[in-house]
Amino acid sequence: MTPSDHQTRKTERLVALVAIALLLFCPPLIIVVDRLPSPHVSWLPLYLFCAWAIVIGLAAWLMEHRAGR
Amino acid sequence: MRTDPIILGTAFGYLALLFVVAAWGDRRAEQGRSLIGSPTVYALSIAVYCTAWTFYGSVGRAAEHGPSFLLIYLGPTLAMLLSPFVIRKMVRIAARQRITSIADFISARYGKSTSLGALVALMALISITPYIALQLKAITVSHAVLINYPDAADTTLVDEHFWMDKSLWVALVLAVFIILFGTRHLDASERHEGMVAAIALESIVKLVAFMAVGVFVVFVMFEGPGALFDQVAATPELAESMRLDSVPGGATGWVGMLVLAFLAFLTLPRQFQVLVVENVDEQHLTRASWLFPLYMLLINLFVIPIALAGLLLGVSAGDPDSFVLTLPLSAGLEGLPLLVFIGGLSAATGMVIVETIALSTMVSNQLVMPLLLRSRRLHLSTKGELAGWLLGIRRVAIVLILLLGYLYHALIGDSYSLVTIGLVSFAGAAQFAPALLIGLYWRGATRQGAAAGLIAGFVVWCYTLLLPGFAQSGWLDAALLTEGPWGIDLLIPYGLFGLEDWDIYTHSLLWSMLANVGLLVGVSLFTRPTPLEQTQAALFTEAMHPNLQTAPLWRGQTTQGALNELLIRYLGNQATRRVFRQNRSDNVFVADEPANAELITRAEQALAGSLGSASARVLINSVVRGEALDIESVLSILDTTSQTLEYNRRLEQKSQELAQIGEELRGANERLRELDRLKDEFVAMVSHELRTPLTSIRAFAEILRDNSQLPNEKREHFLGVIVHESQRLSRLIEEILDLARLESGRLTLNPVPLDLAALARRSIDAIAHLHQERGIELEMSLEADPAMVIGDQDRLEQVIINLLDNAGKFADRHQPRVRLALYRHRDHFRLSVEDNGAGISVDERERVFEKFHQIQQDGDIPHGRPKGSGLGLPISRGIIAHLGGRLWVEDAISLGGACLTLELPPAPEHPAATDSSAPPSAS
Numbered sequence: 001m002t003p004s005d006h007q008t009r010k011t012e013r014l015v016a017l018v019a020i021a022l023l024l025f026c027p028p029l030i031i032v033v034d035r036l037p038s039p040h041v042s043w044l045p046l047y048l049f050c051a052w053a054i055v056i057g058l059a060a061w062l063m064e065h066r067a068g069r
Numbered sequence: 070m071r072t073d074p075i076i077l078g079t080a081f082g083y084l085a086l087l088f089v090v091a092a093w094g095d096r097r098a099e100q101g102r103s104l105i106g107s108p109t110v111y112a113l114s115i116a117v118y119c120t121a122w123t124f125y126g127s128v129g130r131a132a133e134h135g136p137s138f139l140l141i142y143l144g145p146t147l148a149m150l151l152s153p154f155v156i157r158k159m160v161r162i163a164a165r166q167r168i169t170s171i172a173d174f175i176s177a178r179y180g181k182s183t184s185l186g187a188l189v190a191l192m193a194l195i196s197i198t199p200y201i202a203l204q205l206k207a208i209t210v211s212h213a214v215l216i217n218y219p220d221a222a223d224t225t226l227v228d229e230h231f232w233m234d235k236s237l238w239v240a241l242v243l244a245v246f247i248i249l250f251g252t253r254h255l256d257a258s259e260r261h262e263g264m265v266a267a268i269a270l271e272s273i274v275k276l277v278a279f280m281a282v283g284v285f286v287v288f289v290m291f292e293g294p295g296a297l298f299d300q301v302a303a304t305p306e307l308a309e310s311m312r313l314d315s316v317p318g319g320a321t322g323w324v325g326m327l328v329l330a331f332l333a334f335l336t337l338p339r340q341f342q343v344l345v346v347e348n349v350d351e352q353h354l355t356r357a358s359w360l361f362p363l364y365m366l367l368i369n370l371f372v373i374p375i376a377l378a379g380l381l382l383g384v385s386a387g388d389p390d391s392f393v394l395t396l397p398l399s400a401g402l403e404g405l406p407l408l409v410f411i412g413g414l415s416a417a418t419g420m421v422i423v424e425t426i427a428l429s430t431m432v433s434n435q436l437v438m439p440l441l442l443r444s445r446r447l448h449l450s451t452k453g454e455l456a457g458w459l460l461g462i463r464r465v466a467i468v469l470i471l472l473l474g475y476l477y478h479a480l481i482g483d484s485y486s487l488v489t490i491g492l493v494s495f496a497g498a499a500q501f502a503p504a505l506l507i508g509l510y511w512r513g514a515t516r517q518g519a520a521a522g523l524i525a526g527f528v529v530w531c532y533t534l535l536l537p538g539f540a541q542s543g544w545l546d547a548a549l550l551t552e553g554p555w556g557i558d559l560l561i562p563y564g565l566f567g568l569e570d571w572d573i574y575t576h577s578l579l580w581s582m583l584a585n586v587g588l589l590v591g592v593s594l595f596t597r598p599t600p601l602e603q604t605q606a607a608l609f610t611e612a613m614h615p616n617l618q619t620a621p622l623w624r625g626q627t628t629q630g631a632l633n634e635l636l637i638r639y640l641g642n643q644a645t646r647r648v649f650r651q652n653r654s655d656n657v658f659v660a661d662e663p664a665n666a667e668l669i670t671r672a673e674q675a676l677a678g679s680l681g682s683a684s685a686r687v688l689i690n691s692v693v694r695g696e697a698l699d700i701e702s703v704l705s706i707l708d709t710t711s712q713t714l715e716y717n718r719r720l721e722q723k724s725q726e727l728a729q730i731g732e733e734l735r736g737a738n739e740r741l742r743e744l745d746r747l748k749d750e751f752v753a754m755v756s757h758e759l760r761t762p763l764t765s766i767r768a769f770a771e772i773l774r775d776n777s778q779l780p781n782e783k784r785e786h787f788l789g790v791i792v793h794e795s796q797r798l799s800r801l802i803e804e805i806l807d808l809a810r811l812e813s814g815r816l817t818l819n820p821v822p823l824d825l826a827a828l829a830r831r832s833i834d835a836i837a838h839l840h841q842e843r844g845i846e847l848e849m850s851l852e853a854d855p856a857m858v859i860g861d862q863d864r865l866e867q868v869i870i871n872l873l874d875n876a877g878k879f880a881d882r883h884q885p886r887v888r889l890a891l892y893r894h895r896d897h898f899r900l901s902v903e904d905n906g907a908g909i910s911v912d913e914r915e916r917v918f919e920k921f922h923q924i925q926q927d928g929d930i931p932h933g934r935p936k937g938s939g940l941g942l943p944i945s946r947g948i949i950a951h952l953g954g955r956l957w958v959e960d961a962i963s964l965g966g967a968c969l970t971l972e973l974p975p976a977p978e979h980p981a982a983t984d985s986s987a988p989p990s991a992s
Contacts, residue, residue, distance in 0.1 A: 011153070018150045025143045025327060027320040034313040040298040042311045045136050045373050052139075052146065052366055059150055059359040 010062065017058055024051040076215060076410065083274075083411050084246060084418070087267045091250040094266030104266045106349060108356030113269035114343045115361045116276075118145060118334065119368055120200075120420035121207030122491040124275055124413045127369065129390035131376035135315030137326060138372060142365040144330025152358045155335070156344055158509060160354065162612045163345045167678035167685075171341040171501060172431040177682040178508040178609045179516035180602030186435035186683050188520060189501060192527050193338050193431055194470070196497025199538075201424060201474030203490040204417035209236040211413045214391050215406055218398045240475040243421050244468045251426040252463045264422060265347050271419040276368050278412025281405060282393050283371020286378045290400060294374060301377050310380070311373065318572030325575025332502040333495035338427035339420060346427075421471070429466035434681030437462050442687050459639070459679065480542075493534045496577050500526040503586045511593075512606045518593030526585030533577035537562045629664045631692040632672050639688065640679055648675045669693060747920075754921040754939075758801055762794040769794075804940040808920065811947035818861040818951055822976040825856040825865075825898055829891055832869035836877075845877050845885040852892040857976040860952050868945040868956075872902040872969050875941065879967060880904040888964055894972065897954075901970040903961035914958040918946050942969075949973070 023029060025048075033047040094104045105111065123141075130138040148155070159174070168174045172193060176186030212235060250263055291297040301307045309315075316323055334340055348354070379392035387395045393413070397405040438459070503526070504519040539545045540562075553561040563573050565580055598606065629649075636645040648671055664672075669689065676685035769787040773779065779787075810816040833849060840847055869889075876887040886905045891898065909917060916922050921939040942956075949956040954973035961968035 014150070014153060018147065021147055021150060025147070026324060030313060030323060031320060040302040041308055041373075041377070042313075044313060045139075045311050048136060048139055048143075049366065049370070052143065052362070055146065055150070056359050056362045056366060059362070063355045063358055 013062055017055065017062060020058075021055045024055065073216065076212065076407065079407060079411060080414055081242075083414065084242070087270065087418070088246065088250060090270050091263035091267040094263035095250070095261075096263075098260075098262035103262060103349065105262050105269070105347075108350075108353040109360065110266065110269045111348065111350075111353040112357040112360035112364065113272040114265045114347065115340070115357055116272035116364045116368075117268050117339055117343055117419045117423050118337075118361075119272070119275065119365065119416060120491075121204050121211075121413055121417035123368060124279060124416040125207055125211065125390045125393055126491065127372045128376045128379065128392045129388070131372050132310075132380055132389035132392065133315075134317055135311045135313070136373075137316040137323070139369065140323065140326040141330045142362075142369055144327050144332075145334035145365065146362040147327075148331050148334045149358045149362055152354045155506070155509070157351055157354055158612050159345045159505075160348045160351050162609055164348075164351075165612070165674075166608070166682060167674040169346060169434055169678060169681055170427055170431045171336060171338055171505070172435045173677075173681045173683075174341070174345070175501065175504050175508070175519065176435065177677075178605055179504075179514075179519050180599055180605050181683045181686045182516050182602075183435075183439045183683040183687075185516055185520055185523075186431075186681060187439065188523055189504075190428075190431035190435035192497070192500065192523065194428060194473075195535075196494050196500075196527075196530070197338060197424060197428060198470070198473045198477050199490045200494035201421055201471065202476075202478035203494075204421045205236045205240055205471075205474055206478045206490075208239050208414060208417050209234075210391065211394055211410055214387070214394045214398070215410050218395065218406075234479065236478055237475055240471040241468075243418060243425075244471045246418075247422050247425050247467050247471075248464045251422065251429070251467065252460050260347055260349070261426065262347075262349075264426065265343065268343070268419050268423060271415040272364070274415040275412045275419075276364065278408050278415070279368055279393070280371065282397060282409055283375060285400075285402075285405060286396050287371065287374045290378060290396065291374075297374055297378060297381075300381055304381065307377060307380055310377075318570075318575050322572035322575050325572065325578055329492070329495055329499055329574055329578050332499040336498045336501040336505060337424075337495070338431065338498070339423040342423050342427040421474075425467050425470050428470050429463045432466040432470070433459060433462040434679075434684060437466070438680050438684045439687075442684055489538075492574050493538060496534055496574055496581070497527070497530050499578065500530055500581060500585055503582070503589050507586070507589060508606070508609060510610060512603075512610045513593055514589060514606070515593045515596045515598045516602055517596045518589045518591070521592045522585040522587075522589030525588045526581040529581040529584045530577060533562050533565065533580060534573065537573070627664050627669065627693040629659060629662050629668065632664050632668065635688060635692050636672055636675065639676060644675065644679075648672055751920055755805060758921070759798065762798040762801070765794045766791050766798070801940075804944060807944050808940055808947070811944060811951070816947070816951060818864060818948070820859045820861055820952065822857055823860055823862055823865070825858050825860075825900060825973065826851045826854040826891055828860075828862065828865055829869060829889060829900060832866050832873060833889065835866070836870055836873050839874070840877055840887070843877055843885060845880060845887055847873075848886070848888040850888065850890040850892075852890070853898055854891070856891055856893070856898040858898055858952075858973040859976045860973065861948075864948045865952075868948055868971065869900065869902075871941040871945050872971070875969070876902045876904040876906075876967070879906040881906055881966070886964055888961075890963075897972045897974055899970055899972045901968050903964040903968040904966040905961070905964040906966040908960065908965070909958050909967045917958060918942050918956075945971075 030044065034042060034044045036043050097104045105114070127138045127141075162168065162177075163174065166177055168177060170190075172186045172189035175189050176182050179185050250267070251261060287294055287297060291300070313319060313323070316326075318325060335344075375392055375396065376389065379389060379396055382396070382399065394406055394409050397409065441458075500523060503522055504514070508514045508519065536545065537550055540547050540549045550561065550563060552558060558564075559566055561569070563569070563576065564571075565576070568576055568579075571579070633645060633649065636648055640648075649668070673685050673689045676688055680688070769791050773784060773787055807816070829849070829851065833847065837847070873887060873889065877885065880887055881904075884905075888903045889900070890903070891900045893899070920943050922942075946956045949971050952973060954971055956969065956971045959968050959970060
C-alpha cells in the first residue's frame with residue numbers, strides 16, 4: 001500500500017473507533033448495563049470505566065502505531 | 070499544622086514555584102530551547118480542563134447525581150478522538166492566520182468582522198465569569214474548610230466586610246500573578262510558553278493530590294474497595310445511587326450532557342487557548358488524543374469511592390463538594406488535607422490563569438483595540454510605540470475580569486453548587502460551537518447568519534439558565550421559575566413550551582441550539598457574503614488543502630518603510646526586526662522599495678497575532694493601496710490544485726491501464742511464440758510421421774529391386790510390408806487433411822438423425838477382429854438404446870473406432886479390458902470408452918488432445934515407436950465439437966484406467982426414435 005492508502009486506512013479506523021465509543025457511551029447500551037442485577041453498587045460505573053479504558057487503549061494503539069500499519 | 074500562616078505560606082510558596090517554572094519556560098523559549106516542545110506537555114496542558122470543579126465538584130455531583138459526572142469527561146474524550154479531523158484543522162488555520170482567541174477565530178472566519186469578534190468576546194465574558202467565580206469560591210471554601218474543620222465552613226464567609234473576604238484577596242493575588250507572567254511581552258505569536266509549562270506542572274500536582282486522597286480513602290479508611298462496596302451494599306439507598314435513575318433527565322439527560330460536554334470542550338476560551346493557540350506542533354495532537362482522555366480517566370478513578378465513602382460517613386463529612394478535604398480531615402490527618410488544598414488550588418489557579426489570559430486577549434483585541442483604532446486621532450496621528458498601550462489594556466482587563474468573577478461569586482455564587490455554575494458556563498460557551506464548527510466545513514455560512522445564530526442562542530441560554538440562576542438567588546421574583554413571566558406557563562424558563570421533565574441543561578441546550586443552528590443556516594441561505602468573507606470562508610473550509618500554505622494573499626502595494634513604521638508602532642522594534650528578518654526573498658531593507666506580497670502577509674499576521682485579525686486588517690489597509698486576494702484568486706488556487714490532483718489521478722489511471730495492456734501484450738506475444746513453436750513442432754512431426762513409412766517402403770522396395778533372387782515368401786512378406794506402410798501413409802495423409810479441414814472450418818459433415826447405440830455396435834463389430842488379435846476383453850453396456858442424435862455416420866463411427874482402438878492400445882498389457890458404455894446424462898447422451906490401463910494423469914488430460922501428442926505409459930518401451938500418429942484424438946474432438954458435443958478424459962470408474970467420454974445432444978423428437986423396441990443389451 002502507498003502512504004496515502006495507509007493514511008486512508010488509519011482515518012477509516014479512527015472513524016470506526018469514534019462510532020464504537022459513541023455506541024459504548026450512549027443509551028441503549030447504558031440502559032442495558034444499568035438494568036443488570038448486581039450484589040453491590042450498579043455495574044454502570046464499572047462498565048463506563050472499562051469501556052472508557054478500552055477506547056483509550058485502542059486510540060493509543062491507533063495513534064502511536066507507525067510504520068507497517 | 071492547620072493554621073493560617075502555614076496554609077497561606079504553603080499556598081504562596083506553591084504559586085512562587087509556578088512562577089519560577091513559568092519564568093524558566095519563557096527564558097528557555099527565548100533561547101530557542103522550548104520546554105513545551107513535547108506532546109506530553111501539550112496533553113498535560115489540555116488538562117487545564119480539569120478545574121476545581123473536577124477536583125471538588127465531581128465528588129459532589131457523584132454523591133447527588135450518580136455517574137452523571139463522568140459525562141463531563143466522556144464528551145471531551147469523543148472530541149479528542151475526533152481531533153485529527155476537527156482540532157487539527159483549527160490548529161492549522163490558527164497557525165496560518167495567527168489567531169489569538171476563539172473570538173478572533175470566529176471573527177476571522179466571517180470576513181475578519183470586528184462586530185462578530187466583539188460579540189463573541191462579550192458573550193464569552195458573560196458566560197465565563199461565573200466559571201471564574203466558581204474557582205475563587207472553591208479556593209476560599211477549601212481554605213475555610215481546612216481552617217474551620219470540624220465546624221461548618223460557610224459561617225465565616227457571610228456577614229463580613231468585603232475586604233475581609235478572602236476570595237477578593239485570592240482574586241487580586243491571582244491578578245498580579247497572571248499579569249506577571251501572562252503579559253510579560255507582546256509576542257507576534259501570542260504564545261505563552263512559560264504559562265503552558267506551569268499549567269502542565271499544575272496538572273501533575275492536582276492529579277497526584279486527588280489520587281492520594283483516593284488511595285487513602287479506599288485503602289486506609291476502608292481497607293480496600295471490597296470492604297467499601299460491602300458497606301455500601303448494606304445501605305440500599307446508597308447502592309441505588311449509582312444507577313441511571315440518579316442522572317438528571319435519565320437517558321435524555323445523559324445524551325444531552327454528553328453533547329454539551331463535547332461542544333463546550335471545543336469552545337471554552339481556555340480550551341481553545343491551550344488546544345489551538347498554544348499548540349506548537351500539529352503532531353502533538355496525536356499523543357494528546359489518547360493521553361488526555363487517559364488523564365481524565367485517572368483523575369476520575371476515585372471519584373465514586375470517595376463520594377460513597379463520604380455518604381457513608383454522613384453528617385461528619387459535611388458538604389459533598391468538600392468530601393475530598395473533609396474525609397482525610399475526619400480521619401485526623403494534617404498533611405494530606407494540605408496536599409489536597411494545594412491540588413485544588415492548582416486546579417483552580419490553572420483554570421483562572423488560562424481563562425483570564427484568553428479573556429483578556431479577547432477583550433483587548435476584539436473590544437478595546439477596534440474602538441481605539443476607530444478613533445482617528447489615536448489611530449493615525451499618534452507617533453510612538455503602541456505596544457505598551459496594548460499590554461496596559463490587557464493588564465487592566467485581567468484585573469477587571471477577576472474582579473467581575475469575584476463580584477459574581479460574592480453576589481450570587483453561594484446559591485449554586487460548583488457543578489451548577491460550571492454547567493451554566495458550559496452551556497453558554499457551547500453557543501460558539503455552531504458558528505465555529507459549521508464555519509469550518511460549510512463555505513456558505515455568512516457573517517449575518519453567524520451573528521443571528523450567536524445572538525439567538527445566547528438569548529435562549531440567558532433565559533433558560535442564567536436568569537433562573539438570578540431568580541434562585543433572590544435577584545428576581547422566584548415566581549418566574551414556577552409560573553413563568555406574566556403567569557404564562559409555556560414560557561417557564563426551565564420548561565419552555567411544556568418541556569418540563571427534561572434536566573435543565575439538556576433543555577437549555579436543545580432550545581438554544583435549535584435557535585442558534587436554525588438561524589445560522591437559515592440566515593446564511595438568504596444573505597450574500599462580502600468578497601473578503603468569501604475569501605476567508607474558502608481559506609477556512611479548505612485549510613487542509615496542500616497548496617494553500619504557500620500562496621501569498623496580498624496584491625496591494627506599499628513600501629517597506631511604511632510597513633516598518635506601522636509594525637514598530639504596534640509591535641516594537643524587536644518584533645518588527647523579526648518580521649523583516651524572516652522575509653527570505655527580500656533580504657535587504659530599503660525604505661522606498663515596494664514590499665512584496667509575502668512581506669505584507671507576514672506583517673499582517675504579526676499584527677494579527679498581537680491585535681487580532683480584524684484590527685490587523687484595518688491597520689494594513691491603512692498603509693496598503695489595493696485589495697487583498699479576492700475570492701476568485703483563492704478559488705483559482707484551489708481549483709488549480711484540484712485540477713492538478715484530478716490530472717494526476719487520471720495520469721495514474723492511464724498508466725495503470727497501460728501497464729495492464731502491456732501485460733496483455735506480453736501474454737499475447739508469448740502465446741504467439743508458443744504457437745510458432747507448435748507450428749514448427751507440427752511440421753517436424755508431420756515430416757517425421759510421413760518419413761517413417763516412406764523410409765520403410767523405400768527400403769523394402771530397394772531390397773526387392775536389388776535382390777532378384779529373393780525367395781518368394783520373403784518377397785511376399787516385403788511386399789506385404791510395403792502395402793501396409795503405404796496404407797498407413799495414406800491414412801496419415803488423410804488424417805492430416807482432416808485436421809487441416811477441421812482447423813480451417815472446411816470440414817464438411819453430413820448430419821442426419823442416427824442411432825448412437827446402433828453405431829456403437831457397428832464400430833465394435835468393425836474393431837472386433839483387431840481386439841481379438843490383441844486378446845482384449847470387450848464389454849458393452851448400452852443403457853440408452855436407441856440413442857438418437859444428429860451426426861455424420863462415417864465420422865462418428867471413425868471417432869468411436871478411434872476411441873476403442875486407443876483404449877485397446879493403452880489397456881493393461883497382460884489382461885487387457887475395454888468397456889464401452891452408452892447412457893443418458895441429464896438431457897444428453899454420453900458414450901464412454903474405458904480401459905484398465907495406467908490411466909492419464911490430471912495435467913496430461915487436456916494435452917492428449919494436442920496434435921501429435923503421444924501418451925506415455927508406464928512401462929512403455931522406451932525405444933519403441935509411439936503408438937499411433939497422435940492425430941486421432943484432436944480430430945475426434947474436432948468432429949464432436951462440430952456436431953455440438955464435447956469430448957474429454959476422466960477417470961474410469963469401472964475399470965480404473967482412462968475413460969474418454971463423448972457427449973452429444975439428443976436429436977429433436979423424431980418418429981424413428983420412438984418406434985424402436987430393441988431391449989437394452991450388454992455384451
